[in-house]
């Protein structure tokens with residue numbers, strides 16, 4: 046049912062984890078994907094090599110900085126001369142202990158907000174400008190269960206950044222629908238990627254799974270498939286919505 050032949054999608058943080066899963070599904074339904082990565086070129090190359098030739102293009106850039114974020118958009122756009130869908134997936138999950146050193150606390154808040162929220166807003170800005178000139182387009186932003194439920198005491202920075210992603214997405218959906226620009230969010234709970242390996246190491250997997258009625262951490266493909274569905278344009282009137290992917294661990 047999902048068909049994306051002729052569509053070009055930019056997936057930030059497409060090199061591994063959820064971004065790689067989304068890339069696989071998107072290419073599987075015919076899309077061309079710009080795989081953005083931060084530092085790990087090898088992972089991006091391995092992913093591209095595993096997919097049909099000519100369907101992927103690699104773009105690098107640290108999203109903590111405005112200039113490189115701008116360059117990421119321009120490089121991605123230059124590949125096919127247009128982008129139909131932007132998937133803002135890249136993100137960081139680092140601790141900022143409120144009871145620890147103030148400078149370290151503030152530095153982590155700053156970094157987290159830059160990568161998880163400001164860069165998302167900047168890329169949405171570029172995308173909406175581009176989409177307006179091309180009759181519309183789609184944005185899918187990766188938020189989190191933490192956007193609504195909150196997170197641990199030392200991950201308030203993360204929860205706040207992801208709450209911002211929801212407010213940003215809804216604002217774009219409301220303002221830009223008249224230009225046929227659609228904006229969605231997905232809100233995963235724990236997903237089996239390198240990002241949660243640190244939590245598993247710290248807390249143990251039993252603790253994480255006990256609150257998930259489905260009894261396991263979600264595979265990245267569940268999120269990747271949901272992103273591809275939203276990116277396909279099959280549900281325009283769902284614009285502004287957030288799809289939860291958390292095994293019923295948090296229902297709102």
Ligand SMILES: NC(=O)c1ccc[n+]([C@@H]2O[C@H](COP(=O)([O-])OP(=O)(O)OC[C@H]3O[C@@H](n4cnc5c(N)ncnc54)[C@H](OP(=O)(O)O)[C@@H]3O)[C@@H](O)[C@H]2O)c1
Nearest residue numbers: 058062063082083084085107108134135136235236238240
């Ligand atoms: N895993 C979960 O349980 C979970 C739950 C809810 C929401 N999420 C969200 O889902 C998204 C993907 O998470 P994931 O679990 O797939 O994470 P991951 O496995 O850690 O992958 C993160 C991706 O983001 C890129 N990235 C990180 N910092 C960057 C920066 N400063 N500049 C450019 N790229 C950067 C990485 O690129 P390089 O490897 O090249 O550096 C990588 O491709 C994130 O927004 C995360 O917050 C994840």
